[in-house]
Amino acid sequence: MSTQLESARLGRYSWQLQAVAEAEQLDPEALRRRVAAGQAVILANPAHKTLVPCGIGQGLRVKVNANLGTSGVLTDLALELAKLEVAVAAGADTVMDLSTGAAAPMELARREILARSRVPVGTVPVYQAAVEAMEQRGSVVEMTADALFSVIERQAADGVDFITVHCGVNRAALDVLQSTGRVASVVSRGGAFTLAWMLHHHRENPLYAEFDRLLDIARRHDVTLSLGDGMRPGSVVDASDAAQVTELVTLGQLVPRARAAGVQVMVEGPGHVPLHQVRANVELAKSLCHGAPFYVLGPLVTDIAPGYDHITAAIGGAIAAWAGADFLCYVTPAEHLGLPTAEHVREGVMAARIAAHAAGLARGDAAAWAADLTMSSARKALDWPGQLKVALDAERASSLRRALNPDGTRACSMCGELCAMDMVAKALGTGTPRC
Amino acid sequence: MSTQLESARLGRYSWQLQAVAEAEQLDPEALRRRVAAGQAVILANPAHKTLVPCGIGQGLRVKVNANLGTSGVLTDLALELAKLEVAVAAGADTVMDLSTGAAAPMELARREILARSRVPVGTVPVYQAAVEAMEQRGSVVEMTADALFSVIERQAADGVDFITVHCGVNRAALDVLQSTGRVASVVSRGGAFTLAWMLHHHRENPLYAEFDRLLDIARRHDVTLSLGDGMRPGSVVDASDAAQVTELVTLGQLVPRARAAGVQVMVEGPGHVPLHQVRANVELAKSLCHGAPFYVLGPLVTDIAPGYDHITAAIGGAIAAWAGADFLCYVTPAEHLGLPTAEHVREGVMAARIAAHAAGLARGDAAAWAADLTMSSARKALDWPGQLKVALDAERASSLRRALNPDGTRACSMCGELCAMDMVAKALGTGTPRC
Numbered sequence: 001m002s003t004q005l006e007s008a009r010l011g012r013y014s015w016q017l018q019a020v021a022e023a024e025q026l027d028p029e030a031l032r033r034r035v036a037a038g039q040a041v042i043l044a045n046p047a048h049k050t051l052v053p054c055g056i057g058q059g060l061r062v063k064v065n066a067n068l069g070t071s072g073v074l075t076d077l078a079l080e081l082a083k084l085e086v087a088v089a090a091g092a093d094t095v096m097d098l099s100t101g102a103a104a105p106m107e108l109a110r111r112e113i114l115a116r117s118r119v120p121v122g123t124v125p126v127y128q129a130a131v132e133a134m135e136q137r138g139s140v141v142e143m144t145a146d147a148l149f150s151v152i153e154r155q156a157a158d159g160v161d162f163i164t165v166h167c168g169v170n171r172a173a174l175d176v177l178q179s180t181g182r183v184a185s186v187v188s189r190g191g192a193f194t195l196a197w198m199l200h201h202h203r204e205n206p207l208y209a210e211f212d213r214l215l216d217i218a219r220r221h222d223v224t225l226s227l228g229d230g231m232r233p234g235s236v237v238d239a240s241d242a243a244q245v246t247e248l249v250t251l252g253q254l255v256p257r258a259r260a261a262g263v264q265v266m267v268e269g270p271g272h273v274p275l276h277q278v279r280a281n282v283e284l285a286k287s288l289c290h291g292a293p294f295y296v297l298g299p300l301v302t303d304i305a306p307g308y309d310h311i312t313a314a315i316g317g318a319i320a321a322w323a324g325a326d327f328l329c330y331v332t333p334a335e336h337l338g339l340p341t342a343e344h345v346r347e348g349v350m351a352a353r354i355a356a357h358a359a360g361l362a363r364g365d366a367a368a369w370a371a372d373l374t375m376s377s378a379r380k381a382l383d384w385p386g387q388l389k390v391a392l393d394a395e396r397a398s399s400l401r402r403a404l405n406p407d408g409t410r411a412c413s414m415c416g417e418l419c420a421m422d423m424v425a426k427a428l429g430t431g432t433p434r435c
Numbered sequence: 436m437s438t439q440l441e442s443a444r445l446g447r448y449s450w451q452l453q454a455v456a457e458a459e460q461l462d463p464e465a466l467r468r469r470v471a472a473g474q475a476v477i478l479a480n481p482a483h484k485t486l487v488p489c490g491i492g493q494g495l496r497v498k499v500n501a502n503l504g505t506s507g508v509l510t511d512l513a514l515e516l517a518k519l520e521v522a523v524a525a526g527a528d529t530v531m532d533l534s535t536g537a538a539a540p541m542e543l544a545r546r547e548i549l550a551r552s553r554v555p556v557g558t559v560p561v562y563q564a565a566v567e568a569m570e571q572r573g574s575v576v577e578m579t580a581d582a583l584f585s586v587i588e589r590q591a592a593d594g595v596d597f598i599t600v601h602c603g604v605n606r607a608a609l610d611v612l613q614s615t616g617r618v619a620s621v622v623s624r625g626g627a628f629t630l631a632w633m634l635h636h637h638r639e640n641p642l643y644a645e646f647d648r649l650l651d652i653a654r655r656h657d658v659t660l661s662l663g664d665g666m667r668p669g670s671v672v673d674a675s676d677a678a679q680v681t682e683l684v685t686l687g688q689l690v691p692r693a694r695a696a697g698v699q700v701m702v703e704g705p706g707h708v709p710l711h712q713v714r715a716n717v718e719l720a721k722s723l724c725h726g727a728p729f730y731v732l733g734p735l736v737t738d739i740a741p742g743y744d745h746i747t748a749a750i751g752g753a754i755a756a757w758a759g760a761d762f763l764c765y766v767t768p769a770e771h772l773g774l775p776t777a778e779h780v781r782e783g784v785m786a787a788r789i790a791a792h793a794a795g796l797a798r799g800d801a802a803a804w805a806a807d808l809t810m811s812s813a814r815k816a817l818d819w820p821g822q823l824k825v826a827l828d829a830e831r832a833s834s835l836r837r838a839l840n841p842d843g844t845r846a847c848s849m850c851g852e853l854c855a856m857d858m859v860a861k862a863l864g865t866g867t868p869r870c
Contacts, residue, residue: 072851073841100853130853140858178863183811185859192855196862235811236796237804272811275753276797301753301793303807303814306822307831311749311789318736318750322710336814336822337832338839338848354746358736361671362711369672372738376618376670376707379738379771387741387771396742397772404773406508413773416507418535418565420627423575424620427631428613 003222004042006262008035016044020055025367034058038255039291040326041224041264043094043120048159052118054093056266057293061365062321062356065122065295065329066092066349069099070109074339077109081116083345088119090349090393092330094161096122100189103132111158120161122226125152126207130193141197145206149213156221163223164268167254168247169194169230170208177231177243184234187271191230211254215261224264226295227251232271235303239273240281252288266293266327269320273299278316282323295327296320300335309335310344310351317352321359328352350393357392380421382411438657439477441697443470451479455490460802469493473690474726475761476659476699478529478555483594487553489528491701492728496800497756497791500557500730500764501527501784504534505544509774512544516551518780523554525784525828527765531557531599535624538567546593555596557661560587561642565628576632580641584648591656598658599703602689603682604629604665605643612666612678619669619707626665646689650696659699661730662686667706670738674708675716687723701728701762704755708734713751717758730762731755735770744770745779745786752787756794763787785828792827815856817846 007014013021013028017035020042021028034040040057056063066087068080080099087095095117099109106128114121126143129151133143152163169191177186177195186192194205207214218225231247233239251267258265267289273281278299285294299316300309313331321328332348334340340348360368371390378386384401391397404413411419424430442449448456448463452470455477456463469475475492491498501522503515515534522530530552534544541563549556561578564586568578590598604626612621612630621627629640642649653660666682668674686702693700702724708716713734720729734751735744748766756763767783769775775783795803806825813821819836826832839848846854859865 071848072853073844073848100850127853140853183808184815185856185863185865187855189850189853189855192858192862193853196858199862235814236807237811274796275757275793302789302796302803303810304792304825305785305789305827307826307828307835308785308789311746311786312793314746315750315753315790315793318710319754334835334839334849336847337835338844341839350740350743351746354737354740354743355750357739358710358747358750361709361737368737372671373618375738376672379670380619390739391742392740393742400742400769400772404769404776409508412771413506413508414769415535415624418507418562418575418624418628420622420624421620423627423631427627427634428620430620 001046001222003219003262003264004035004044005038005259005264008032016042016053019053024055024060026059030059031055038259038265041266041293043161043224045156045159045161045221045223047157047221048114048121048161050115050118051120051161054120056327058291058326060326062359063093063327064091064349064352064356065094065096065327066345067096067098067329068113069097070101070105071339072101075101075105077105077112080109081112083342084113084117086342086345087349090346091353092119092349094120094122098124098127100127100131103128103135106131110155114159122162122164123155123160124164124190125155126166126190126193140193141200143197145210148206149217152214153217156217156223160223162226164190164226164228165207165214166190166194166228166230167205167207167211168227168250170205170250172250173231173243173247174198176246180242182238182241182243184238186230187234188228188230188232190228194230211257215258215263218263219261224266225258226266226268227254229268229270232297234272236272236274239270240277244270248285248288252290255289255292266295269294269296269325270299271297272303273301273316275301275315275319278319279323282320282325286324293326294324295329296325297329298331300331306336307333309333310348314351314355317355318358321356322362328356353392382421436481436657438654438697438699439470439479440473440694440699443467451477451488454488459490459495461494465494466490473694473700476701476728478596478659480591480594480596480656480658482592482656483549483556483596485550485553486555486596489555491762493726493761495761497794498528498762499526499784499787499791500529500531500762501780502531502533502764503548504532505536505540506774507536510536510540512540512547515544516547518777519548519552521777521780522784525781526788527554527784529555529557533559533562535562535566538563538570541566545590549594557597557599558590558595559599559625560590561601561625561628575628576635578632580645583641584652587649588652591652591658595658597661599625599661599663600642600649601625601629601663601665602640602642602646603662603685605640605685607685608666608678608682609633611681615677617673617676617678619673621665622669623663623665623667625663629665646692650693650698653698654696659701660693661701661703662689664703664705667732669707671707671709674705675712679705683720683723687725690724690727701730704729704731704760705734706732707738708736708751710736710750710754713754714758717755717760721759728761729759730764731760732764733766735766741771742768744768745783749786749790752790753793756791757797763791788827817856
């Protein structure tokens with residue numbers, strides 16, 4: 001079997017590549033070249049049978065990921081499967097199963113999500129390895145390197161399309177973290193497991209020390225590596241610091257090694273970043289990581305808005321995607337407070353899609369401009385069904401329209417008869433808007 | 436009586452100026468110089484007896500305005516007064532009464548809002564003049580220039596602190612609008628009234644032709660003029676076009692005339708603007724308008740998200756305020772759909788405050804950085820009461836925390852025992868977070 005990267009390098013148009021090219025209205029040859037160069041990846045583990053492949057990277061529409069999964073506190077698989085439905089219906093391009101309940105239910109959750117999901121599914125394998133170590137050996141730090149690689153192999157064989165691997169949490173990053181200090185230290189769970197393990201054993205991170213072993217698994221299953229940012233800032237005060245950048249430098253060194261092994265690779269980015277530093281973060285990542293697709297969590301442009309972090313993340317995500325980020329991980333209103341509800345998942349996906357779409361306009365995406373033109377033309381014409389057809393969330397727009405206006409309202413309850421659209425059309429003689 | 440501008444030019448520290456300096460922790464002399472130069476304004480009509488004055492402009496915290504007011508369709512004054520409470524409790528720095536119901540209830544609404552509001556109150560006087568013309572003469576276009584100035588005088592005498600006046604909707608702007616065309620034409624109600632009136636009478640806009648008459652009223656009552664953007668784009672497709680910029684050039688010419696007359700003046704900006712054009716819009720406005728405080732509506736960075744326009748506006752508002760905008764008009768989730776509910780008002784204020792605060796961080800505002808540091812330190816310590824103390828919306832954060840977590844949860848239901856904060860503190864020996 002060839003990976004999508006190997007296949008593109010051989011000049012082939014895999015069916016997955018063709019499907020992505022068609023979905024994005026791109027020339028397959030242009031897409032093939034980007035995949036071959038590693039500037040774009042195609043998430044498509046052949047073992048994920050229900051999958052519609054998804055492309056991420058330069059020249060492609062900015063994508064949105066929604067996180068799902070049980071926790072040790074909330075273990076209701078049915079609820080997480082309902083969130084999967086909600087996320088995909090709301091327009092999520094991918095989902096990540098971040099379950100951290102007990103090991104057996106985690107295995108079940110992943111397989112159920114893979115069986116039901118037509119969008120690519122990602123995971124963070126160290127979660128399962130850590131939970132198994134707790135169950136079998138009493139502590140997260142009792143995880144063995146072999147057990148970690150074994151989990152990665154199992155998940156890859158199950159059909160997981162991409163995995164977050166915190167390969168950059170190495171001695172160099174840890175030394176910098178300890179010497180410079182931070183307000184919020186490490187907020188990445190995978191980063192925290194790895195760091196605790198390293199400190200306990202006085203050993204290098206196996207995902208860094210044995211990176212070739214990871215590449216071998218990834219290549220055999222065409223699992224795309226998403227090089228995680230375990231050192232991402234968890235406070236705007238810590239943003240763009242030495243620990244973060246040290247890790248990013250390492251990730252940039254691993255990207256060519258992955259590509260040389262025929263493994264598709266993305267790079268993950270922060271986190272909490274004040275808005276004036278967002279562009280620099282994206283440009284630095286693209287430069288250090290040789291144009292690899294960049295996957296950002298947020299970024300959240302302030303720390304003080306728990307309950308509204310889908311908004312703080314939409315601000316950061318819009319700027320990041322405009323600056324070149326390719327893939328936005330959603331953030332829900334429940335971030336920093338607890339596991340999100342299904343409604344939070346919906347709000348998180350919508351906010352991230354707004355950011356991605358706004359960035360699409362800024363990046364000159366023709367399809368994005370066409371959508372806004374259609375909406376504005378319908379709005380000008382007071383054509384409400386036309387507006388709903390192109391609305392990001394037709395269901396919400398329609399229900400608000402019904403709730404806020406008496407039956408039979410022609411314009412809306414904001415202006416009533418004093419509708420500017422209406423008045424100007426009459427005054428300029430450009431025709432009365434149709435009703 | 437001197438206006439705040441005249442008083443500052445005379446080297447005086449009015450009590451209003453001193454109150455603003457104290458609230459902003461600014462040197463009164465530095466503030467006085469900015470007010471004297473017209474780079475900052477102090478909204479404080481002496482007839483508004485319940486007022487706590489508010490400063491807007493360079494070097495001051497970015498402010499947030501919430502729009503209230505009845506419409507011809509929804510005329511419930513009690514509801515609008517409830518929205519006033521909600522807006523101020525949520526942290527709105529000013530409110531605008533945009534009532535457009537029948538004339539007598541409009542008068543009542545304005546006086547009630549002024550009597551109850553400790554934050555500055557703005558209006559758009561042409562709304563009342565238009566509604567009175569409809570009632571008394573059968574049509575908006577039957578408004579007379581005298582009637583318009585009479586409404587402005589009455590509102591100023593009532594204590595209105597700032598008024599939006601669409602002085603830039605003149606023949607030059609109208610000619611450009613007609614010759615270049617637009618998808619969404621004119622979406623400003625005040626702009627639409629004015630334009631309809633001009634076309635009907637084949638006459639110049641009285642607020643432009645008789646600008647000195649307007650200045651005379653404003654000076655006598657120290658009403659701050661907010662030069663409205665009647666030609667603001669109502670679609671991203673129309674953004675930064677000839678009609679918009681023609682109007683802005685005119686507004687820039689009026690600013691020095693207002694200042695010369697001792698009248699405080701702000702300038703209003705768009706509207707719907709794709710995010711890559713937001714900074715240019717702010718910088719152009721600041722340059723053309725000689726550093727006058729800039730008041731933006733949104734900007735909304737896409738047209739396709741009805742139901743979520745508080746988010747599209749928060750993205751644009753954050754970038755605008757970072758680029759130098761001083762004053763953000765909120766947008767609610769009901770925008771483009773109907774008159775907002777009280778809950779929509781709350782959500783709109785919160786989203787705009789997030790944008791203003793995120794921009795404050797980017798602009799180096801020390802108080803903003805202190806807030807984020809406090810939040811992140813409390814978060815790191817798993818100190819939930821400490822987090823709530825500095826949360827933008829403590830009520831929502833607290834209720835989500837309760838709803839999403841079983842009683843007695845130490846960390847949160849997202850991670851349970853696998854809390855990164857906790858794990859790292861133990862691993863690094865930096866102490867266990869207090870509970």
